Amino acid sequence: MxxxxxxxxxxxxxxxxxxxxxxxxxxxxxxxxxxxxxxxxxxxxxxxxxxxxxxxxxxxxxxNSGTVMRWDHLDLSGPVLDKHSTGGVGDKVSLILAPALAACGGFVPMVSGRGLGHTGGTLDKFESIPGYRAKPDRATLERVVKGVGCAVIGATDDIAPADKRLYAIRDVTATVESIDLITASILSKKLAAGLDALVMDVKFGSGAFMARYDDARALAASIATVARGAGLPTVALLTDMNQVLGTTAGNALEMRECLDILRGGPADPRLYEVTAALAAELLALGGLAADADEGRRRFDRTMADGSAADRFARMVAALGGPADLLDRPDAYLAAAPIVRPVFPDREGRVAAIDTRAAGIAVVALGGGRSRAEDGIDHAVGLAGVAGLGDTVGPAARPLALVHARTEAGFEAAAATLRAAFTLAAVTLADEAPEAGPLIAERL
Missing domain, CATH: 1.20.970.10 (Transferase, Pyrimidine Nucleoside Phosphorylase; Chain C)
Structure with missing residues (x-):
């Protein structure tokens, strides 16, 4: 026709x-x-x-418009697993999840993307590591996946080329928001990776692309249903993005936060819980755990005994990065020359956050892109970002530490942050505002 x-x-x-x-x-x-x-x-x-x-x-x-990866010839001893997130501010889950899954016996060829708009990209975070080869040749990719268990890379031009052309057209014709087309775009790349199981992290809230819960749920249901219809076992979790995930936003800063967690340092509870929940579902889907409860226990063990950290270090070294990154991150990760706290004008308790605005502040500092071809500054961003219910103010904690390249950049970010946080009065009678459930639904 x-x-x-x-x-x-x-x-x-x-x-x-x-x-x-x-x-x-x-x-x-x-x-x-x-x-x-x-x-x-x-x-x-x-x-x-x-x-x-x-x-x-x-x-x-x-x-099927391009190359569909096959892994049978490698005789892998476990399932090929991956996760996809619809994106959010400070979403650094993949940095921890991929090596943890590998330590549990999975094989993770994680094809990741760059940041665009107000959300960061996993590929940008890994490119903050000097020497890291984000687009290895096929032979290197297979060697690293088989030998280490995980490789976080960028998509090559031969993966779902129809999607690349159609997405570029959708981007300039105001059709990006179509759930039908979003579903096919996401899943075509995941199916081309030759996966045995997939977990979707579909975010809602002020820092998500789909802020309304009903819209995010419709997308999650579509992806889960279509993936299963295409023969790929899939679970989708709807997760909250009404505040920054973790305590940092910005490429090298997020990398530092995850390296500290992998080394056994304290983890932001929300970041750890989302990562653990996604891992638990994938381990159960892939047959590496009897159910999600056992998957959660396996994830916790790999984080506690250092095996996830070991896989991360081996992956970085195998893809050209420094072998001692976990031990000496400050020797390799870029740092901004200006690091300064931003306080609100008065003391108060954080009642609401325009998380998208926080992401835009990082982009304006140079840590993100307005156009796909833009370069980025890996050093800049936000650290120690306050969460819902935290008491902030000149005599308390700041809204965040801004890592900036210039004084003008710092001042602009500070103004954006002050406008992004809504504060309630702090009195003895006040209670902390209740955040909604972190994981709202499983589909």
């Missing part, structure tokens, strides 16, 4: 057959479908939506 007839059919509310979707995606990949035609179908899907069978067909077609 001609591309324009497929567009017309969806425009008029029709249901596309798998063969029609496969042909259209093939045309996106080889260029026989024009940019205008791809944009028109994206807009038709945006308004008309897709049924489950259509979403599965679109996901499979985009997966």
């Amino acid at each position: 001609l591309p324009q007839e497929i567009i017309r059919k969806k425009r008029d509310g029709g249901r596309l057959a798998a063969a029609e979707i496969e042909g259209f995606v093939r045309g996106i990949t080889d260029g026989s479908v024009t940019e205008g035609q791809a944009a028109a179908l994206a807009m038709a899907v945006f308004f008309r939506g897709m049924e489950l069978e259509e979403r599965v067909a679109l996901t499979r077609a985009m997966t």
Whole structure:
């Protein structure tokens, strides 16, 4: 069928057959479908939506538009596992999760992305490590996955090329928010990684891309259902992003926080709990634990006995980074010349946080991107960020420590942070504001 007839059919509310979707995606990949035609179908899907069978067909077609990784020839002794997050401010879960899963017997070829907008990217955090090869060749990737158990890398050009072209078109045609297209975009890359199991971390709240809970839940349900329909065992957790996850936001700062946790230092309870919950689900899905409760116990042991830290160190060294990064992080990770606290004008208890604004402050400091091709400053960001219920003020703790390159950068970040925090009066009768559940639902 001609591309324009497929567009017309969806425009008029029709249901596309798998063969029609496969042909259209093939045309996106080889260029026989024009940019205008791809944009028109994206807009038709945006308004008309897709049924489950259509979403599965679109996901499979985009997966098969490029290389689909196979791991059978490596004779791995455990399942191939991965997680995907919809992104949030201070979301550094992957830095801990990947080596912990490897220490539990899983194999984790974690294809990660760069930050764009107000959220950071896992790939950017790893590129704060000098020498780290974020895009190794296939032979190196296979060697590291088999020998270490995990490799956190960036996507290569041959993974789901149809998604790359379609996403670029969606980005400039106001169709990014389509749940049908988001589902296919995320899952096509994960299915192309040859996984045995996947866990999704779908975030909601003021720091998430989908701030409304109902929208985040609809996306989580779509991803879990389509992934299972495509043959990939998947669990989705809905997690809270109404405050920074952990205590830092910014690439080298987040790396330092995770290195300290891996070495046995104190962990922010929310960060540890989200990471542990995702690990528990994956270990159960992959058959490495009888259920999530046993998976949680296995995760806790790998964190306590140092085996997760060992896997992290071995992965970094195998991909070109320093072998002693865990022991001497300050010798390798960039540091900003200006480190200064930001206090509110008065003492109060944190009642609400515009977490997206905190992320924007990091971007404005140079720690994120406004455009995909922008460079970033790994050293800048926020540390010691206050959470809901904390008492802050000139005589108490600051809102955060700003790590800045310039005085102007510091002042701009300070102003943004003061506006982002809503404070309640501190009296003996006041109670700390209640945060919602950290993990709101499992799908």
